Amino acid sequence: MARLSLEKLQEEISASSNVLLIQDLDGVCMPLVRDPLTRALPADYIEAVRRLGHRFRVLTNGEHSGSRGVNRLVERALGPERDPAGEGLYLPGLAAGGVQSQSQHGAISHPGVSESELAFLAAVPGQLKAGVQAMAERLRPSSSAAVLEPLSQAAVLDNQLSPTLNLNVLFAGLQLEPAEQRRLQEASQELLEGLEEQAKEQGLGDSFFLHLAPNLGSQDGKEQLKWASPEHCGTSDFQFMLRGAVKEAGLLVLLNQHIARQTGHAPLGDDFNVRTAPRNAEGLLALAQEAIAPDQVPTLIGIADTITSEPRVEGTQVRWSRGGSDRGFLTLLQEIGRAFGTPNRVVLVDSSDGELDRPSLLDPELKGLSDPEDPLQLDVLVPGGPATYVEWFNGMARNVF
The missing domain is CATH 3.40.50 (Rossmann fold)
Incomplete structure (x- = not known):
C-alpha cells in the first residue's frame, strides 16, 4: 500500500x-x-x-482532571507564571473514552453520566488497591510490605471516570516472568469482572464495561485479553469504564x-x-x-x-x-x-x-x-x-x- x-x-x-x-x-x-x-x-x-x-x-481514554490527568501536565509544562485557563491552553476534546468533555479554557462536563454511576466509580479505586495488594503478595510472598505496598499503590490509577489497574509497574517492580505476568493478567481480569457483578447487583448492570489495553478485539461484546509473551507484555491496562465510552x-x-x-x-x-x-x-x-x-x-x-x-x-x-x-x-x-x-x-x-x-x-x-x-x-x-x-x-x- x-x-x-x-x-x-x-x-x-x-x-x-x-x-x-x-x-x-x-x-x-x-x-x-x-x-x-x-x-x-x-x-x-x-x-x-x-x-x-x-x-x-x-x-483519549485517559482523563483531563485529577492528580494523574493531562491538565496537570499542561500546568507543569507551562509553569506557575502561566494561566492555562485564562490563555486557553488546556487540550480541548474528549477524555475517559468520551464521557469527559473539556474546552481549551478547562471547562469540564460529563454528559450522560448519572450521580449513581459517579458514586459507584468513586468506590472502585479502594477495591482495586486491596485486590492488587493481595495479588502481589501471592506472586512474591517473601517480599516485605515496604516493597509491595508502594508498587500496589502505584498500579492503581484513581481516575474519576475510568479507574484503572496498570500492571506495568508490577511487571517491572516484581520482575515477573511471562508465566507470572499471565497469572497477574488473569487475576486482574477476575478482579474487574467482580466489580461488574457488583454493579449489576446495585441496578447498574448496563452502566460499565471492562476495557483492556492493548486488546485483541471483541468477542460477544467482551474485549479479548492479549496474553503476555516473551516478546511483548500484552494487556497491561484494565480500565473500569462507563458503557458507551x-x-x-x-x-x-x-x-x-x-x-x-x-x-x-x-x-x-x-x-x-x-x-x-x-x-x-x-x-x-x-x-x-x-x-x-x-x-x-x-x-x-x-x-x-x-x-x-x-x-x-x-x-x-x-x-x-x-x-x-x-x-x-x-x-x-x-x-x-x-x-x-x-x-x-x-x-x-x-x-x-x-x-x-x-x-x-x-x-x-x-x-x-x-x-x-x-x-x-x-x-x-x-x-x-x-x-x-x-x-x-x-x-x-x-x-x-
Whole structure:
C-alpha cells in the first residue's frame, strides 16, 4: 500500500479549507511510561494546539482532571507564571473514552453520566488497591510490605471516570516472568469482572464495561485479553469504564461538535453524547450518513498509536484477531471518509521506544500491529515516535495556520 510522508500530509492539510485533527495522547505526543505521574508534555506542543484552535481535538481514554490527568501536565509544562485557563491552553476534546468533555479554557462536563454511576466509580479505586495488594503478595510472598505496598499503590490509577489497574509497574517492580505476568493478567481480569457483578447487583448492570489495553478485539461484546509473551507484555491496562465510552462514539461526538462550530447547527443534536450514541460502528456510520450533509463533513485526520493484530490458527486456516484501543475510531474515521468522499487520513505513531513493550513500526511487516488482510489502511507511519511527531506537529501548526 502506498503511504504518505508527514511532509505530504502537511501539504494536504494546508490545501483543505475544512480539516479536523483528532489525536490520542499517550504514545503519540509523549512517550509511553509505566507511571503516568512521570509523563511530560512539551510546552511548544501545547502552544501549537492552541494555534490550531477549532481544527484540533483530543480523544483519549485517559482523563483531563485529577492528580494523574493531562491538565496537570499542561500546568507543569507551562509553569506557575502561566494561566492555562485564562490563555486557553488546556487540550480541548474528549477524555475517559468520551464521557469527559473539556474546552481549551478547562471547562469540564460529563454528559450522560448519572450521580449513581459517579458514586459507584468513586468506590472502585479502594477495591482495586486491596485486590492488587493481595495479588502481589501471592506472586512474591517473601517480599516485605515496604516493597509491595508502594508498587500496589502505584498500579492503581484513581481516575474519576475510568479507574484503572496498570500492571506495568508490577511487571517491572516484581520482575515477573511471562508465566507470572499471565497469572497477574488473569487475576486482574477476575478482579474487574467482580466489580461488574457488583454493579449489576446495585441496578447498574448496563452502566460499565471492562476495557483492556492493548486488546485483541471483541468477542460477544467482551474485549479479548492479549496474553503476555516473551516478546511483548500484552494487556497491561484494565480500565473500569462507563458503557458507551468508546473512542468511535467519541469520534462522532467530535464531528457533530465541529459541524456545530462551523455552521451553528449540530446535525446530531446539541445534546448528542457517547452515552446516547449507537453502540456499534455500523450504527454510528449509519447515523452519520442519515443526519449529516456531505458538504458539512471536514477532512478528518486520526492520529494514534495503539492497534493490534495477532494470527490464530483454526484448522488449516489462519485468521486474525485485531484490536487495540485506537483501532475502532481509526476504522470508523476511514469509513466516514469513504462514505462521504472526503480524503480522511490515518496516522500511526510508533510508541515502542517508551518504557512499555510494544511492536515497532520499524518491522516492515508491522507484526503485532497489522496484517496483510487488515481493512484498516495506515496512510502515514511515524517510526520516529512521539519526538518526531511533535516536531512535525509544531512545524505544521506554525507554518500552515
